[in-house]
Amino acid sequence: MRERRDTLKNPEHDLRIFRLRAALAIVVVVLLSGLLVGRLFYLQVVQHEVYSTRSEKNRVRVEPLPPTRGLIYDRNGQMLAENRPTYNLTLVRERVDDLDATLELLVELLHLPDEDVAAFKVRSRQRQRPYQPALLMSDLTESQIARLAVNRHRLPGVEVQAQLLRYYPDAEIMSHALGYVGRINAEELKTLDPGNYAGTHFIGKTGVENFYEDQLHGRAGLRKVETNARGRVLRELGHTDPVPGQDLTLTLDMNMQKLAVSLLDGRRGAIVAIAPQSGEILAMASVPGFNSNQFVTGIDVASYRALQTDIDLPLFNRATRGSYPAGSTIKPFMAMSGLSEGVITPSEVIYDPGYYQLPNDDRRYRNWLRWGHGRVDLERALAVSNNTYFYSLAHELGIDRIHDNLEAFGFGTRVAADVAGQGDGLLPSREWKRSRYNQAWYPGETLSVGIGQGYLQVTPLQLASATAMLANRGHWVRPRLAKRIGDEPVPVELPDTPADIEVGNETYWDRVFSGMEKVMSGREGTARRTGAGLQYRMAGKSGTAQVFSLGQNQKYNASELRERLRDHALFMAFAPVEDPQIAVAVIVENAGGGSTHAASLARAMTDAWILDYNNGKPVEPEAPGTASVGDATTSAGAGE
Template sequence: MPWGEFKDTAAERRLFQRRTLVVFGFVVLMLGGLLGRMYQLQVLEHDTYTTLSDKNRVQVQSVAPTRGLIYDRNGTLLAENRPVFSVTIVPERVSDMDTTLAQLTQLLSISEEDLERFQRRLTEPRRPYQELPLRYDLDEQEIAALAVHRHELPGVEVSAELVRYYPYGEITSHALGYVGRINREELQRIDPVNYAGTNYIGKSGIEYFYEEKLHGRVGYQHVETNARGRTLRVLERENPVPGEDLRLHLDLQLQKLAYQLLDGRRGAIVAVEPTTGGLLALASVPGFDANLFVTGIGVAAYRELSTSHDKPLFNRALRGQYPPGSTIKPMMGIAALDSGVTTRDRVVWDPGYFQLQAGGRRYRDWKRGGHGWVDLTDSIAESCDIYFYDAAVRMGIDTMHDYMDRFGFGQDTSLDVSGALSGLLPSRDWKKAVRNEPWYPGDSVNMGIGQGFLLATPLQLATATAVVANRGTWAEPRLLLDVVGDDSLEAVLPETTRESVVLKNPDDWEFVVNAMAEVMHGRRGTARRAALGAPYRMAGKTGTAQVFSLAQDEEYDEEEVRERLRDHALFVGFAPLDEPKIAVAVIVENGGSGSGTAAPVARAMFDAWLLGFPEDPAPVVIGAHSEGGE
């Protein structure tokens, strides 16, 4: 047998054993490495990987606080929160945004405006994984359609949220302001922690001024989610702290009455409680529905509001700066008496015009033939311009500026009324800086009757009138009455800074107040018809403000002047005469006569507040009782 047929079994056995040992060693080594890795993962790095796992399974979500409510002085709800269902998208969880939006457009009624607003929000800075709203106020059918197709739409959710709602929309819009979605600029200045999960912020008015109180403090919850990011259950929760509820001095009934009295005419009414400075009514007509701005107003709706000739978005009560006209004559009378340029008995001859020098320009009185001999009481009661032309020249701009400043003109004296303008109280320095001209005596003449450069807001006129009603005691205008359930009102309201107007002879207050009473109750008072039949005594002052200038010898003919170029009608007053409970400023744009247009409106406000609100208030016929130019 050939030698090649024999096998070396011993060598093969040794080779097999060596290979087996190598493989066994390799397997043992691999098992050792696997066990070592398992030990590292399960024991040494257990906490690390548990945390990473929980991050995939458990998320921390912010829980927005419920915004505080706003009530009027009688507990009527002015601003509440109502639940609204909206469809939202988390962009980080959507793989194809265009496809998702196309699917949603087929399922829901989504306008081009909604899509444009959503695309704009996509490009704005925002918090990671923040839900972006696509459409609000879904109905039951739309919610059901989204539920059926939910598995096809990762990152799309139906969210229920509390959205601000104003039950009296237009009536309270200018007084309360409104909330809206947080924009880019606001995102940069707000506290990112406390506003996590919050989509709305106060934009104007009380909503803006007391944002910190109304917002509350954010809460958190740990939720378990599936692979699609949908919430399965809440594991842990720290409840948010709701915002504070506020009660305002505002009286809804009086606010409604103010709107009814203006009856759609452009104008403003401000009513103040003299003893506290509380704003009882703050009406600017026409108004707008603040609810339109909460979730985002449409382009067409905003264009209609912003381009309207009546300017419904413009807050006339706080930002309307008008020549105050003769309504400042009581304050000018105080200034003239206290500065010594006139006395209670001093009389001035009124031929119907005033001249700084013989042969010079004639500054006309509203009454063509003049009032004859008049003293200070007559001049306030009959609104004689000539007396105040003379007093203004005698005082000069520096004295007038000093006294008008004490009454709050030329500055925002309110404590918590957001957006109020300061008007314009001119001085010689102001004119030099703005017009590079000196102050002329003719400028003083015009300022003496509230014309020329002097501008005031209805809020300022009501405030100055309240100071007169208080006989010099200041109470800065405010809206907040109290924080519901909280006694720390002093810590919420800004500190008062105004000092009382102290006169050399305190009896001058009563003298001027009695002169204002003659306006209402005197035989020749300009507003005597408005006070007929009143069971109480009131004080007031009528006024008109020119919208355009007349030539020296040109007469004003209301019938020939376009409606929007007619004089503004003004009235300021308070009631009752002793221990006043309400002070009012009324302006009716292009209303003509203050006595025939504005005074009856103020009388209706006085009656409602002092005698009770009628169940069905009769309309006030304005413009029917004009007593002449004032």
């Protein structure tokens, strides 16, 4: 009986257990409900602004509006760089579900050749700012646009955008002077203003396009649009117009530029022409050039490799970066240095037996005319390009004074105000040689510099600038390419312009000019044949620059040398002498004597400007205060 009573239920005990469990459940429910209510309060009250903004961003999107790039004109209003409408393919990586699959589909739809596929995929993965479109391909064809439109539903994050693309009507003629624009790369992206360059895919890479990037680019705008869940635009909610870039008017004259290129006639070389009074660069040609339009849309690998490996170096700007021995074109500047330092006088005469010897030295530094010119004064030394006279002058001056005087003319410096990528040339000194070779400077090296050989190297732009300064009788005006930015003229007198050259006696300029005139029209002038029939007074100086050195008793014979080992031909000139309107520097690589192969090119340039294009009128500043005979080379160096 006792065991049966123990198995019967105890209602009071069960009720206590039920009440305990019910109370525990109520506590848990109340706690969870409190947490839920607290979370709801936090999200909807405390964080209301944050989540409402996020929600708005899912519906409203701000899109950048790139500005229209400024146009570039020559001095006469001829278009040099324009913008043409085109269609570009862009991709926003954050809106793409499967990037690899999307790229494969794009390659298939666009029918890309195998050699372009790798570059196409690299561009898609280049670092971009979040939600900024990456430019995959430019200048789409109509058939490509049609295929992309039909498959648009399969390509989230991919857009075809109508934009303006840079185009150069005379690409090869202006390639080095203008430069070109190209796609913004990852390194450039780090330094650019993210707001101003949002939506912009191109930036100036070289030349004028690079130097005046800030002015040509403009300011970006934006528009606020409403989108659906797939990111498609439904309507525009707001709009801020971009500010277009400023148009740029250059000092270049397209007629002169074309003439310079045609005169070189495919030969490697450069021609630079400057208006001395204003510093305006009228022509700056480097041959060979290249098609700069290829770089705008992205040059293919094969074409770029062909340009890089071309032995004629079409990508190299000879006009601004080419360094050449000055040859005898340095002699007028040496003459002015000797006169201003009091080392020589205009009437002083030396006797030239055909060579020069340093004191206590048996070596003979030969004149180009081996039997010599006999009695030579300053003007005759310039007219016949006598080496012996300038060996003597160089020795008397010494390398220190030569360096300082030539530097005052702009040699060894970057002379132009707004030319991107200028070379320095090389103006040697004792300190330079000690630093470069850890050696002392030798007297024989001074003689070589005195006739434009040895270590001395000049660029065609430097030589043209120095010639313009010579024509200005020592007055410095920095060469420049920009004539107007928008409607504002570029100042001629720039704050960083070097000091003018003071020579002590103004008649010294006249005596040097007289010697240079005799080069063109004198009975013994080295370029007298080129000067025949001149309708104005022209001062010039020819030069022949050695590519390699000869032994003391060796004689130069061009017919026995490979073409690329032959001398360079140089010529510098300005005209008219009494009121200079143009200064020209010409370099023709491996052409031989300057009076034979370069003087006629300089004469054609001065004829064109004075008689045809400018009709003898001076190129005045728009806003003053603002903004062949004897072509032989010996062991001594160049003739002429």
